Amino acid sequence: MSDVRTDTASVADRIRPVSTGGPVVAVHFLGAIPVFVLGEEALAFAPRDAAVRTVSVHGGAILAAAADASRIVTGGDDGKVIATDAAGTTTAIATDAKRRWIDRVAAGPDGAVAWAAGKQAFVRTGKGEQRVCEVPSSVGGLAFAPKGFRLAIAHYNGALLWFPNAQAAPERLEWKGSHLGVTFSPDGRFLVTAMQEPTLHGWRLVDSKHMRMSGYAAKVRSMSWSAGGKWLATSGSDQLILWPFQAKDGPMGKSPQLLAPAGHKVAIVACHPKQDVVGVGYEDGLLLLVRIDDGAEIIAKRAGTAAVAAVAWSADGSMLAFGCEDGEAGVIEL
Amino acid sequence: MTDKIPVTVLTGYLGAGKTTLLNRILSEPHGQKYAVIVNEFGEIGIDNELVVGADEEIFEMNNGCICCTVRGDLIRIIDGLMRRKGKFDAIIVETTGLADPAPVAQTFFVDDAVGQKAKLDAVVTVADAKWLKDRLRDAPEAKNQIAFADVILLNKTDLVSDGDIREVEARIRGINPYAKIHKTERCAIPLPEVLGRNAFDLDRILDIEPEFLGGDDHHHDHDHDHRHDHDGHHHHHHDGLKHYHDEEMQSLWIKTDKPLDPDKFFPWVQDLVAKDGPNILRSKGILAFKDDPDRFVFQGVHMILDGDHQRPWKDDEPRESRIVFIGRNLPEEKIREGFAGCAA
Numbered sequence: 186m187s188d189v190r191t192d193t194a195s196v197a198d199r200i201r202p203v204s205t206g207g208p209v210v211a212v213h214f215l216g217a218i219p220v221f222v223l224g225e226e227a228l229a230f231a232p233r234d235a236a237v238r239t240v241s242v243h244g245g246a247i248l249a250a251a252a253d254a255s256r257i258v259t260g261g262d263d264g265k266v267i268a269t270d271a272a273g274t275t276t277a278i279a280t281d282a283k284r285r286w287i288d289r290v291a292a293g294p295d296g297a298v299a300w301a302a303g304k305q306a307f308v309r310t311g312k313g314e315q316r317v318c319e320v321p322s323s324v325g326g327l328a329f330a331p332k333g334f335r336l337a338i339a340h341y342n343g344a345l346l347w348f349p350n351a352q353a354a355p356e357r358l359e360w361k362g363s364h365l366g367v368t369f370s371p372d373g374r375f376l377v378t379a380m381q382e383p384t385l386h387g388w389r390l391v392d393s394k395h396m397r398m399s400g401y402a403a404k405v406r407s408m409s410w411s412a413g414g415k416w417l418a419t420s421g422s423d424q425l426i427l428w429p430f431q432a433k434d435g436p437m438g439k440s441p442q443l444l445a446p447a448g449h450k451v452a453i454v455a456c457h458p459k460q461d462v463v464g465v466g467y468e469d470g471l472l473l474l475v476r477i478d479d480g481a482e483i484i485a486k487r488a489g490t491a492a493v494a495a496v497a498w499s500a501d502g503s504m505l506a507f508g509c510e511d512g513e514a515g516v517i518e519l
Numbered sequence: 520m521t522d523k524i525p526v527t528v529l530t531g532y533l534g535a536g537k538t539t540l541l542n543r544i545l546s547e548p549h550g551q552k553y554a555v556i557v558n559e560f561g562e563i564g565i566d567n568e569l570v571v572g573a574d575e576e577i578f579e580m581n582n583g584c585i586c587c588t589v590r591g592d593l594i595r596i597i598d599g600l601m602r603r604k605g606k607f608d609a610i611i612v613e614t615t616g617l618a619d620p621a622p623v624a625q626t627f628f629v630d631d632a633v634g635q636k637a638k639l640d641a642v643v644t645v646a647d648a649k650w651l652k653d654r655l656r657d658a659p660e661a662k663n664q665i666a667f668a669d670v671i672l673l674n675k676t677d678l679v680s681d682g683d684i685r686e687v688e689a690r691i692r693g694i695n696p697y698a699k700i701h702k703t704e705r706c707a708i709p710l711p712e713v714l715g716r717n718a719f720d721l722d723r724i725l726d727i728e729p730e731f732l733g734g735d736d737h738h739h740d741h742d743h744d745h746r747h748d749h750d751g752h753h754h755h756h757h758d759g760l761k762h763y764h765d766e767e768m769q770s771l772w773i774k775t776d777k778p779l780d781p782d783k784f785f786p787w788v789q790d791l792v793a794k795d796g797p798n799i800l801r802s803k804g805i806l807a808f809k810d811d812p813d814r815f816v817f818q819g820v821h822m823i824l825d826g827d828h829q830r831p832w833k834d835d836e837p838r839e840s841r842i843v844f845i846g847r848n849l850p851e852e853k854i855r856e857g858f859a860g861c862a863a
Contacts, residue, residue: 208602208604246603262571286599304574322576323592323595361581362578381580404630404632406632
């Protein structure tokens with residue numbers, strides 16, 4: 186489908202292209218520096234006034250990436266978990282004894298890191314203590330709770346809530362099917378998983394009440410909370426899907442808001458850290474900025490040859506970075 | 520998109536020779552690079568960084584269909600391998616000796632991300648010429664693997680007599696008359712016979728006549744009366760070759776020269792696979808719809824059907840519709856009557 190948004194305002198002329206050297210699978214800001222995670226081996230640091238700097242982190246594919254304010258944590262098919270800071274200094278967090286793939290990682294409070302290999306989830310605290318949790322099936326997703334030292338582990342037929350510092354067995358949340366991505370609402374009241382089927386599942390944690398969020402055309406691969414946790418933005422359709430979480434019951438009994446329809450599926454979403462604006466990347470390479478209140482759109486990048494694979498905002502919301510499956514990447518200062 | 524990575528599924532009962540074939544594929548000079556997903560590390564004699572160990576995890580889908588299962592581990596591994604796209608030309612998935620090939624095959628049709636990037640090429644089954652007959656009696660997994668196959672390597676033929684080979688071949692044909700059978704010793708076979716088969720490509724569904732035993736080249740009409748005497752377990756074919764009819768797993772081939780009504784056919788076939796899908800392992804069809812200049816082709820795995828218009832019928836080609844089912848305890852009369860009811 187051709188780009189029909191000819192009258193839509195655009196900031197695409199402000200893109201600073203970044204030559205990353207390979208397909209991009211994720212992007213994160215470390216301070217003011219956008220750091221692109223490549224599909225293989227390296228991170229590409231793209232500071233405004235200097236050349237792109239590549240830092241080698243894995244001896245093969247990079248399967249997972251997560252970030253906190255000061256470092257990016259990656260997992261690779263070399264069985265390693267690596268943390269890289271803004272200076273490009275890498276620290277080996279762990280090496281799997283059997284060299285299993287590390288395909289899920291999460292960054293937690295006080296420098297804690299979580300990762301998964303097969304049916305085991307690991308946590309390493311900021312002090313360097315390591316704990317392991319046996320999971321009934323392969324780990325589908327990992328997420329630290331917004332408060333306290335607690336990790337959600339999505340798996341086949343449910344999720345575990347694990348306090349790594351406690352002796353108690355993890356709390357089990359059950360729901361039939363394969364749970365992949367997982368995220369806590371920013372207020373910590375809800376846990377939402379993306380399933381193998383094109384649907385989300387949610388639990389209200391105080392009473393484990395179930396929420397089913399369905400109607401998607403495809404598996405949901407991207408979820409992002411709007412500022413203050415009012416909305417959960419997701420991919421999985423040919424428009425932006427926003428589930429309302431303002432009310433006490435979250436989205437129970439409510440319909441999602443649907444914005445920014447396009448002829449292609451949404452591949453990735455990233456909410457602005459302060460305003461109710463979502464960066465929405467599509468499978469045809471189009472990247473829109475969508476205002477939640479009124480659905481107003483701004484083109485950040487026109488459609489290209491490959492899907493948008495990664496979008497991130499700087500912490501102050503002044504910069505937006507994106508990367509595509511074919512390696513096209515850029516930064517926009519707003 | 521034509522740049523989907525082809526995936527070959529390699530099955531076979533324990534000890535049949537899967538690893539031998541795998542080692543051949545990895546060591547012979549053919550200019551192709553393969554990523555290999557194995558179920559057990561250590562048996563592969565070749566050092567290859569693109570050998571990945573898999574722990575089979577079968578996930579049921581929440582879509583109200585009990586036989587709709589996928590290999591969750593495969594979805595993750597293929598997703599991960601795609602980050603190294605360009606490092607390999609094709610993927611080979613080795614299943615365990617006791618595996619049902621269906622969840623592997625269904626993964627490619629059910630998972631949108633996998634289906635976008637990879638395509639199923641063929642199910643290749645390695646069978647032990649000496650022991651297959653016994654396994655077909657006592658191991659339902661072995662029968663599944665034969666019924667599901669597009670290509671069968673009847674291996675270790677050096678360990679049995681010619682008569683035994685013909686016997687086991689007839690047993691295979693009794694279950695699956697559509698697979699290409701190759702007789703091998705130590706899995707020695709030109710690799711193009713095994714890889715790059717496009718067996719699940721709708722454009723390659725050209726003909727679905729059942730194959731009979733070698734040297735038997737005159738035309739057989741398989742529409743003959745199937746209600747032959749089952750007590751004897753086999754009857755003698757025209758040239759003296761045995762023709763077995765497996766009591767449990769059969770194939771059913773129906774053709775008609777009456778044009779079909781799509782508004783009757785699609786509801787019928789969807790209802791059939793919805794109800795009998797657990798027992799229908801594979802299905803294929805070439806269909807002539809009334810007033811439709813194009814051939815319609817379909818294929819299926821259990822309850823999952825995939826179909827499309829293929830190409831215009833040629834002038835010199837009889838406009839016949841043919842469908843095939845391979846499955847367990849197929850309700851033959853019901854299927855025949857239902858199909859006959861789809862005439863326009």
